[in-house]
Structure formats: C-alpha cells, structure tokens
Amino acid sequence: MSDLEVQAGLAAQSRQSGPSRRLGAAEAAAGVLALLLLVSASVPHFLAPGDPLAIDPLSAFQPPNLAHGFGTDESGRDIYTRVVHGTQYSLVIGAAATAVGLSLGIVLGTLAGMLGRVVDFTMNRFLEVLFAFPGLLLALLFIVIFGPGVATATIAVGLSTAPGYARIIRAQLITVRSAAFVEAATVLGRTRWQILLRHILPNTLAPLFVLATLGVGQAIVWAATLSYLGLGAEPPTAEWGAMLSAGRTYITSAWWMSFFPGLFIVLTAVTATVLGRSIDRRMRHA
Amino acid sequence: MSEAPAALTVRNLRVGFGTAEPLVRGVSFDIAPGECLAIVGESGSGKSVTARSVLGLAGAHARVTADRLELGGQSVLGLNDRAWRARRGRDVGLVLQDALVSLDPLRPIGREIADSLRLHTTLGATARARRVLELLDAVGLPDPELQVRKLSGQLSGGERQRALIAAAIALNPPLLIADEPTTALDVTVQAQILALLERITLGGTAVLLISHDLAVVSRIAHRVAVMHDGRLVETGRTAQVLGSPRQEQTRRMVAAIPADKPRGTRLSPAERRDTPSIPGTSAVTPTGIPHDRTVVLEAIELAKSFRRPDGSRQLAVDNVSFALNRGSTLGIVGESGSGKTTTARLLLALLAPEHGEVRVFGQPWSAASEKTRRGLRASVGAVYQDALGSFDPRWSVAAVLTDALGVRHGQRAPQTTARLRSLLDEVGLAATVLPRRPLELSGGQRQRVGIARALAGRPEILICDEPVSSLDVSVQAQVLDLLDDVQRERALSLVFISHDLGVVQHVSDHIAVMRAGRIVEIGPAARVFAAPQHQYSAQLLAAVPRLST
Numbered sequence: 001m002s003d004l005e006v007q008a009g010l011a012a013q014s015r016q017s018g019p020s021r022r023l024g025a026a027e028a029a030a031g032v033l034a035l036l037l038l039v040s041a042s043v044p045h046f047l048a049p050g051d052p053l054a055i056d057p058l059s060a061f062q063p064p065n066l067a068h069g070f071g072t073d074e075s076g077r078d079i080y081t082r083v084v085h086g087t088q089y090s091l092v093i094g095a096a097a098t099a100v101g102l103s104l105g106i107v108l109g110t111l112a113g114m115l116g117r118v119v120d121f122t123m124n125r126f127l128e129v130l131f132a133f134p135g136l137l138l139a140l141l142f143i144v145i146f147g148p149g150v151a152t153a154t155i156a157v158g159l160s161t162a163p164g165y166a167r168i169i170r171a172q173l174i175t176v177r178s179a180a181f182v183e184a185a186t187v188l189g190r191t192r193w194q195i196l197l198r199h200i201l202p203n204t205l206a207p208l209f210v211l212a213t214l215g216v217g218q219a220i221v222w223a224a225t226l227s228y229l230g231l232g233a234e235p236p237t238a239e240w241g242a243m244l245s246a247g248r249t250y251i252t253s254a255w256w257m258s259f260f261p262g263l264f265i266v267l268t269a270v271t272a273t274v275l276g277r278s279i280d281r282r283m284r285h286a
Numbered sequence: 287m288s289e290a291p292a293a294l295t296v297r298n299l300r301v302g303f304g305t306a307e308p309l310v311r312g313v314s315f316d317i318a319p320g321e322c323l324a325i326v327g328e329s330g331s332g333k334s335v336t337a338r339s340v341l342g343l344a345g346a347h348a349r350v351t352a353d354r355l356e357l358g359g360q361s362v363l364g365l366n367d368r369a370w371r372a373r374r375g376r377d378v379g380l381v382l383q384d385a386l387v388s389l390d391p392l393r394p395i396g397r398e399i400a401d402s403l404r405l406h407t408t409l410g411a412t413a414r415a416r417r418v419l420e421l422l423d424a425v426g427l428p429d430p431e432l433q434v435r436k437l438s439g440q441l442s443g444g445e446r447q448r449a450l451i452a453a454a455i456a457l458n459p460p461l462l463i464a465d466e467p468t469t470a471l472d473v474t475v476q477a478q479i480l481a482l483l484e485r486i487t488l489g490g491t492a493v494l495l496i497s498h499d500l501a502v503v504s505r506i507a508h509r510v511a512v513m514h515d516g517r518l519v520e521t522g523r524t525a526q527v528l529g530s531p532r533q534e535q536t537r538r539m540v541a542a543i544p545a546d547k548p549r550g551t552r553l554s555p556a557e558r559r560d561t562p563s564i565p566g567t568s569a570v571t572p573t574g575i576p577h578d579r580t581v582v583l584e585a586i587e588l589a590k591s592f593r594r595p596d597g598s599r600q601l602a603v604d605n606v607s608f609a610l611n612r613g614s615t616l617g618i619v620g621e622s623g624s625g626k627t628t629t630a631r632l633l634l635a636l637l638a639p640e641h642g643e644v645r646v647f648g649q650p651w652s653a654a655s656e657k658t659r660r661g662l663r664a665s666v667g668a669v670y671q672d673a674l675g676s677f678d679p680r681w682s683v684a685a686v687l688t689d690a691l692g693v694r695h696g697q698r699a700p701q702t703t704a705r706l707r708s709l710l711d712e713v714g715l716a717a718t719v720l721p722r723r724p725l726e727l728s729g730g731q732r733q734r735v736g737i738a739r740a741l742a743g744r745p746e747i748l749i750c751d752e753p754v755s756s757l758d759v760s761v762q763a764q765v766l767d768l769l770d771d772v773q774r775e776r777a778l779s780l781v782f783i784s785h786d787l788g789v790v791q792h793v794s795d796h797i798a799v800m801r802a803g804r805i806v807e808i809g810p811a812a813r814v815f816a817a818p819q820h821q822y823s824a825q826l827l828a829a830v831p832r833l834s835t
Contacts, residue, residue, distance in 0.1 A: 006707045006717045180675035187634055188690055188743065189663030198689075199678050206680070 030274035037268060041088040048084035052077065052238040061254050071256035073246065075236075079260050082238040086261065089239040090268060093154050093232075094220035100158025101219070102212050105165025106205070112166065113173030114196075120170075127163045135160035136222060143231045150239075153232035157222045161215055168211065169204060176203045210283060213276030217269035224265045240265050291359030292316040293461045293492030294340060294378075299352040301335050301344055308349075309335050311516035317492040319460060322483070324495040324503035324524075326539065327513030328760050329729075336513070337463050337496050341380055342370035358460055375402040379454030381447075383466035388450055389438035395446075396422075396434025399453040406457055421452040425482055443622075444475035448482065455486060462486060465496040472621040472785055477829040480505050498758040501543045501788070501831035504528055512536045542763035545788030545832045549795070549811070550770065553763030556714075582779045583610040583666075583747050587642035588632055602628040604803040607642075608796075610747070615773070615780040617794030617811065619787050619826065625803040626783045630751040633781060634668055635659055646747065667740035669769075671752035673732040677724040683735050684720040690742035705742075712775075713738040713768060730761035734768065741772060748773075749781045754789060766793060787830045791815055799823045 040047050056076035064071045070079035112123035130138065139156035146152045176182065177200055185195045226232035227241025235242050240261040247257030294317045302308035310332040317323045327333040338344050340355070342365060355363045357377050365373070374380070382388040389398055396418050403414045415434075422430035425448040438446055447467060454462055464483060468476040484506040487493050497503045503510060504524055511521040514535040520527060531537045542553050588606040591599045603625045610616050620626050631637045633644055635652050644652040646662055670676040677686050684706070691705055710717060713734040724732050733753060740748060750769070754762040766789065773780055784790050790797060791811060798808040799820065807820040818824040 006703050006710070006720065180670060180672055181678045183636055184668070184670065184676040184739075185678075186636060187663065187666070187668045188739075189660045191660070202680060203678065 024278070026274050027278045030271045030278070033267060033271045034275060037087055037091060037271065040084045041091045044085045044088065048078075048081040050078055050081040052082045052085040053236060054078075061250070063254070064256055070260040071254070073243075073254070073257050074250065077236075079243075079256060082243060083240070083260050083264055086238040086240045086243065087264070087268075089150070089233055089237070090220050090224065090241075090265070093150065093157070093223040094216045094268075094272070096154045097157035097219040097223060098161070098212050098215045100155055101161035101215065102165055102208070104158065104162035105169055106208075108162065108166035109169025109173060112170045113177065123166075123170075127166055130163040131167075133160075136225065139222065139226060140229075140231070143226070148231040148234070150233050150237075153223055153226045156226065157219050160222070161219065165208070165211070165215075169208060172204045172207065173200065176200050179203075206283065207280075210276055210280040213279055214273055215276075217272030217276070220272065221265060221269050290319060292356070293319050293321070293358060294494065295354055295356040295359075296336075296340065297352060297354035299336065299339060299350070299355060301332070301339050301351075302349045303345070303347055309516055310339070313513075313516075313518050315511055315518065315521060317461065317494055319492050320487055320490045321509065322487045322493040322495060322507045323509045323511060324497060324507035325511045325513050325518075326497055326500050326503055328498060328758050331513045332516040333496050333498075333513045334465055337465050337494060340463060340494070341374060341378055342367075343380075372406075375454075375459065376406050376457050377459055378461045378463060379457070379459040381451050381454045381462065381464040381467045383469050389446060391437060391439055394435045394437060395441070395449040398438075399434075399449065399456055402453065402456045417456070418452075421456055422449070424455075425449070425452045426478070427452070442475075443471050444478060447471065447475075447479050451479075451482060451486075455491070459491070461492045461494065463494045463496070466498070467495070468502060469497075469499075473787060473826060473829040473831070474621065476502065476831070477505075498760070499543075499831065500528065500539050500759070501545065505831065512539065539760060542760045543788070543832070544763070544766060544786075544792035545830050547792050549792065551792075552767055553792070554760070554767045556764065556767060580612040581609045582612050582647055583633065583781065584608075584645040584648075585629075585633065585642070586645070588629070588639045588644065589641035590628055590632060590637060590639050601803050603632060603639075605642075606800075606803075606805055608798055608805070608808060610779050610781060611795075612746075612779050613773075613777045614795040615782055615793055617790035617797045618781065618783045618800060619785065619790045619797060620800030621785055621826075623802075624800040626785070626800055627751055628803075629800070630668075630749055630781070630783050633749050634666065664743035665745050666747045666749065667743060667745035669733070669736050669740050669748060669750040669753045671755055673729075673736040674724055676736060677732075679723070679725065682721055682723050683727070686724070686735065686739055687720075687742060690739040692743070709738045709742060712741065712772060714764075728761075729757050730764060733757065733761075733765050737765075737768060737772070741776070744776075745778070746776075747779045747781070749783075751783045752785065753782075755784065755786065762789070769793065787826050788832065791830075799826065 054077060056072070058076060059068070059072050060074055060076040062068050062072040068078050068080065070083060072078055108123060108127070112120045133141070138160040142156040142159055143152050182195055182199055185199055223232060224241030224244065227239050228245045230245065233239035233242045235246050243261040244258050244265070247254065247261070251258055297314045299310055299313040300308050301310040313336055315323060325333045325336060335344060339348070339350050342362065344350050352363060355361065357373065362373065389395060396415070399418050399421060400414045403409055403417055409417065418434055419430045422433055427433050427445060427448050433441070433445070438449070441449065467483065468479050471479065480502065483493055483495070487506070495503050495507055500510070507524050509522065510524045510527045511518045512527065512533065512535055513519070520531065520533040520536045527536060528540060531540055538555055544553055547553065585606055585608050588603050589601065590603040591601045594600050606629055608616060618626055618629060628637065632639050632652065635644065639652055643650065646666060649662070651659060651662065681689070687706055687709060688702060691702060691709070715731065715734050715738065719727060719731060719735070724735060727735065753769070754765050757765060769780070770793070772778060782790060782793050794811045796809065797811045797814045798805045799814070799822065800806070801822050807814060807818065807823045814823060815827065818827055
C-alpha cells in the first residue's frame with residue numbers, strides 16, 4: 001500500500017457527506033414551507049410590504065378579497081400582512097424557548113448523569129415533581145410569578161420543556177458512559193475530560209438535536225397558547241396567538257380573523273415536526 | 287436408500303434475492319432417515335439460506351428454484367404460505383442459533399413448546415402438558431415440572447437451547463434442521479447439545495446441521511457437505527472429507543481448526559511474514575518467539591466481588607495470581623461466569639481490585655492513581671470481543687486510528703499518513719477501509735481495526751478478551767495468525783482470554799484454567815494439555831471440538 005492510497009482513503013473520508021436518500025413529498029413540502037417561514041421571519045417586508053399595525057377603519061371586517069387576501073380585522077388591518085410579520089415572533093419564541101429548555105435540560109441531565117448517585121437521586125426526584133405538573137401549568141405558574149410578556153412567555157415555555165429533555169439526556173448519558181468505546185478510550189489513556197468531550201457528549205447530544213427540532217413545533221403551539229390566554233404577546237402586536245385571541249370575539253361573523261393565524265400555527269408546527277422526523281430517520285440510518 | 291424415501295431431497299436448488307447474483311447456485315443433496323448431514327461453510331457461503339429454503343422461509347423477496355425439493359418424498363416446491371405452515375413443525379423442525387431471541391421472552395417455555403402440539407394435534411390441554419414434560423425430559427432438562435413455568439430469560443444458554451430443541455421435535459418431525467445450534471455456548475454445554483442431537487438421529491430422525499465449524503460437526507455428522515460461494519464443493523463421509531479433503535476450501539477449513547495445532551503453526555493460507563530480528567533479544571524459544579524471564583505483568587492475589595440483585599455479594603475473582611513473561615502468551619480459559627472478563631478488566635485497571643494488586647513492569651498499576659497510570663497506558667493495549675461496540679459509532683476507521691496514533695482529529699501531519707500506512711499494512715487491511723465506519727465492515731475487518739488501534743500506541747503488553755469468539759473459524763484462523771505475527775514482530779507479551787480451549791491451546795505458552803473466579807490450574811500449556819492436574823481441566827479438555835477422524 002502506498003502513501004497515496006492512504007491519502008486517497010483519508011480524502012474519501014472527508015468527502016463523504018450526509019446520506020443521499022430521496023426526499024418524500026411531505027419532506028419536500030415541509031422544506032418549501034420552512035423556507036417561506038424563514039423568509040417571512042427575516043425579511044417580512046419582502047413578502048408583505050405593508051405595515052402590520054396600520055389602521056384603516058373604513059375597510060374593517062372585509063372578508064378575503066383581491067385587495068386583502070386574508071381579509072381585514074376589526075380595525076381594518078390587513079391579516080395577511082399581520083400573519084407574515086407575526087412569523088418572526090412565533091419562530092423566535094419557539095426557537096428561543098426550545099433553546100432555553102434544551103440548555104437547562106443539558107445542564108440538569110449532565111449533572112444527574114455524571115455527578116454520582118446523590119446528585120442523580122436528588123435531581124430525579126426534583127424532575128419527577130416537575131413532571132407531575134402539566135407543562136402548560138408550569139408555564140402559567142412561572143408567568144404568574146414574573147408577570148406576562150413575550151420574554152417571560154418564552155422562558156416559561158422553555159422551563160416547562162426542560163424536565164423532558166433532562167430525563168432523555170440523563171438516560172442517554174448513562175447508556176453512552178458505560179459503552180465499550182468509552183472504556184476503550186480509557187485504555188488508550190485518554191483523560192476524563194477528553195472522553196467526555198470527544199465521545200460522551202457528541203454521542204449523547206446528536207440524537208437530542210432531532211428531538212429539539214420536534215420540540216420547536218410544540219414550543220410554538222405553547223407560546224401561541226400563552227398569547228391566546230393574554231399572558232404572552234399583547235394586542236395589537238401581530239403575534240399569531242394574540243391575533244387568534246382577538247379574532248375569537250368575531251368568530252361567527254369574521255372567521256378569517258382567527259382562521260389564518262390558526263392555520264399558520266398549525267402549518268409551522270407540522271413543518272417543524274415533519275422536518276424533525278425526517279432528520280431523525282436519516283440520522284438513524286446514517 | 288432406494289426403498290424408503292429420503293427425508294429430504296434437494297436437486298439443483300438456486301436462491302437469489304432481487305436482481306443480484308444468486309446466493310445459492312445449484313445445490314443438490316439427500317438426507318436419509320436417521321442420518322445427520324452437516325453443511326459447513328463460512329458466513330456468506332449460502333448455508334443458512336439453503337436451510338431456510340428447505341423450510342419455505344427464504345423470505346418474501348427470495349427467488350427459489352430447484353429441479354426437485356422434496357420432504358419425505360413429497361414435493362414442496364412452490365407451496366403457498368398456508369401449505370407451508372401445515373408442514374413446518376410436523377414434517378420438519380427448526381432449531382436456531384440464538385435461543386434467547388428465538389423464544390418469546392414473555393411466555394413460559396412450556397407454552398412455547400406446546401404451541402406446535404396445539405396447532406397440529408387434537409391433544410387436550412392435559413395431554414399436551416404431559417407431552418411437554420416428556421419432551422423436556424427427553425432433551426435432558428432436569429426438573430421438567432419446574433422448568434415449564436420459566437421464561438426464556440430465566441434459563442441458561444444450554445437450557446434454552448434444549449427447550450428450543452424440545453419445541454422442534456415436539457411433533458416427531460422426520461427431519462430436524464439445526465442452524466448453528468451450539469455457536470453461542472460453552473464447550474461443555476456444546477458437547478451436551480451435540481450428544482442430544484446425536485441421540486435424536488439414533489431415534490430415526492434425519493438432521494440437517496448447519497455450522498461454520500468443521501470440528502463441531504465432525505462429532506456427530508455422518509456426512510459433511512462443504513459449501514463455498516453458493517455451491518457444495520465437496521460432499522462425502524465425515525471421516526473421508528476430514529481425513530483426505532480433496533478441495534482447496536475444505537483443506538483450508540480443516541487447517542483453520544486451532545485445537546491440537548502446535549503454537550506457531552499457520553491456520554490460514556497466508557504466509558508468515560518475514561520476522562525482522564529484534565535487537566536486544568537473544569533467547570529464542572522453540573517456536574521462534576524471543577522471550578526472556580522478565581516479568582512484565584503481574585497479578586497478585588486479586589479479588590473482586592459484585593453485589594447480586596438480592597444484596598448479597600458474589601466473588602467474581604478470587605485469589606488470582608500469575609506472572610506474564612516478556613514475549614510469552616498466557617492463556618486464560620474458563621466458561622461463562624468463571625471471572626475471565628472481570629480479570630481482564632482488573633488487568634486493564636478498569637476495575638479496582640478489592641484485594642491484591644496488579645503490577646506492570648514491576649511498578650504499581652492497579653494501586654496507582656489513574657493520572658500516574660495514564661503515562662503507562664500506552665504500553666498496555668487491549669483487544670475486545672465486541673470490536674464493533676469498542677469503536678465510537680460516529681467515527682470512521684481513519685478517525686479511530688488517527689486518534690489512537692495520538693494525532694488530533696483534523697490535524698494530519700505528513701508522518702501520520704506513513705504511520706497509518708504501516709499500521710494498516712501490519713494488520714493486513716487496505717486503505718479503502720479508512721473512510722468507512724466500523725458498522726460497514728465485516729467481523730474480521732473490525733477485529734483487524736481493533737488490533738491496529740491496540741498496536742498504535744506501541745504497547746508491550748496486549749490483553750485480548752475473547753478476541754475471536756464472535757468470528758467464523760476461517761476468519762478466526764486469520765486473526766489468530768495475525769496476532770501471532772504481531773507478537774513475533776513486536777516481541778509482545780499477551781494475555782489471551784477465551785472460553786475456547788482449542789484456541790487457547792494453539793496460542794499459549796502458559797495456561798490458567800479458571801472456574802468460579804479461581805484459577806484451578808496453571809502451568810505450561812504442553813503440560814496442562816498432556817496431563818491436566820485438576821479434574822475440571824480434564825473435563826474441559828474432553829469437550830474441546832477436534833477432528834474425530
């Protein structure tokens with residue numbers, strides 16, 4: 001064997017990219033939707049040039065028509081513009097809440113999994129208490145203490161998802177920690193830190209990011225729920241949950257006021273879930 | 287066999303999957319009632335697919351064609367699922383390799399065995415229960431009344447295999463197919479299961495035995511068919527095939543059996559590599575391996591116990607002492623549960639002994655802190671049984687080896703390439719394996735990567751825990767030869783742990799026989815094999831599969 005062959009082998013390794021599997025129809029649709037949502041979150045004016053807060057009392061309660069694709073609300077604001085501009089709230093809240101939940105989960109789970117029996121026991125009982133509350137109730141409790149608002153709603157949703165993540169991380173960590181390859185690394189003379197950073201954490205966290213993608217969908221629904229209850233974003237902010245709440249009063253006469261924000265909550269959640277599952281499947285078979 | 291119809295007649299059987307080349311390419315054989323035919327071949331030779339086709343279990347995507355495929359004189363070609371179900375169990379029974387997964391873990395074995403009686407006979411519940419007890423008695427399970435209520439997880443490997451055989455012979459099928467029935471078992475249990483299968487053939491049942499190990503089947507098979515690449519390359523009476531093999535493949539399989547082959551004999555067709563002379567070593571043993579009286583690894587009165595689920599303590603390793611000389615091999619042999627693996631983990635300082643001490647090069651090893659030990663870790667390498675599990679699943683072979691060479695992942699100095707190359711050359715791997723993950727490699731390749739990783743740190747001591755037990759005999763031969771090569775070239779000292787006395791005999795200078803955590807006998811390999819002092823060693827020795835020609 002020549003050095004060239006070895007080099008070719010090494011090069012092939014770096015070339016080897018993700019698995020090339022065909023996209024399903026649902027995955028393709030979810031991908032397109034995700035792209036649209038990202039565009040409307042980052043450059044909403046590109047898709048909807050109007051002002052989401054501009055009032056036009058003369059054209060209030062218009063059903064969907066050519067001028068206003070999704071209709072208008074009680075103050076004559078364009079629903080389409082508001083829905084597009086509302087994407088950023090939902091996505092940011094969803095992503096931030098998941099990030100909060102995940103980071104807290106990682107910290108708690110890692111502590112429970114790595115610091116020995118006493119910490120593990122205490123942490124488990126603590127998590128069990130948190131689990132005893134329905135997630136949303138936990139979020140409400142937090143908001144009751146710290147007052148409503150977008151920031152508190154985000155943290156509240158994050159907090160209520162943390163116990164689930166912590167549990168999964170702990171279980172995964174314990175499995176990976178006792179894996180034969182960790183022992184093999186010890187035999188090679190690696191330090192505890194090297195093993196933790198190069199073997200244990202990557203193998204623990206890789207499956208977790210899939211879960212997080214799935215979690216974003218859930219977090220968006222929860223954040224919208226809080227806004228709907230008047231505990232998150234407040235009207236007239238163009239947040240989907242708040243818009244849904246505002247449209248509730250007129251649901252019999254102006255269905256479009258709640259239908260379109262609701263539709264987008266569902267679409268976003270489904271998109272996140274489909275993408276999460278698709279990544280999950282790919283990682284499993286990789 | 288002209289008057290009674292053969293139990294099984296196969297003519298020109300071909301099995302293929304999808305559009306790929308057929309896996310089985312024109313196989314023909316007969317089995318007479320009361321005869322045992324063994325099909326022997328390496329993994330991938332098509333032997334299991336052949337056995338499954340005879341049961342109509344080749345799979346939904348398999349294309350099975352044959353000129354004749356007859357069970358007891360009746361053609362079974364092209365039967366539909368329903369017709370097959372009527373025959374399986376009644377006309378042909380199946381015993382699989384892994385009894386743990388072949389039995390439903392949530393059902394008592396008694397009910398599992400009664401299944402076929404319920405489906406195929408008109409026996410009432412009490413009659414069935416009586417028959418199950420008879421069957422368990424027939425397969426030699428002690429206390430059948432107690433055993434019928436147990437779940438498969440509560441039985442030992444040998445007991446499970448017996449239960450599986452009981453289920454397969456429940457309806458007295460004229461043909462029994464046993465696919466690797468003893469592969470996962472200890473040698474003594476293996477001998478018992480083989481004796482049971484032999485008793486079944488004496489009762490007039492035809493047995494089709496599938497195995498990768500010639501030595502195992504030679505005990506009971508009347509005839510042997512050697513399968514290679516989808517074809518039967520040689521068929522004949524067992525003694526004749528083993529005594530004077532005519533085909534290259536057969537000769538290779540006979541040569542691969544390690545038992546009774548002196549140390550240093552090649553088991554695989556590959557030539558021995560030129561051994562560079564190692565400077566500073568003058569003493570050369572008859573086998574050509576330089577070694578001296580320097581003790582490199584020493585176990586002193588090691589003891590380690592574990593807590594049982596009920597809280598009591600079980601001594602896993604009890605007062606184990608030995609010394610390993612430079613360049614020599616100590617074989618540790620024992621059955622499952624004898625404390626071999628715990629000993630290996632103590633030697634690698636993955637476990638701390640409760641009593642006693644391990645010393646490396648005369649320095650404290652088990653008594654030292656991990657921090658001081660880390661400096662010496664490079665001198666003590668390890669090869670594991672489960673090679674796949676010992677690699678990070680996310681890492682490619684290149685990542686595993688560069689990491690073991692002490693090079694950070696991502697940074698590749700020019701000399702790394704050279705070191706990788708010499709490492710791959712040494713274990714006989716091509717550069718094409720580098721980008722692959724261990725999951726995509728064959729069992730033999732994985733173990734070669736495992737050995738390469740162990741050698742990367744230039745160790746002087748290698749602890750091998752069952753390094754070949756999950757490999758085919760022919761692959762095992764290659765890996766054993768490889769270990770022999772690297773030991774010669776690097777003057778390595780080896781601790782070789784195995785349940786297989788045949789393997790241990792082939793590789794060891796000294797042998798320690800372990801039972802229930804204790805070393806019952808230790809001494810030079812030749813002496814232990816020629817004149818075992820302990821009754822248990824003699825018993826183990828008698829159970830070693832060897833060619834009974």
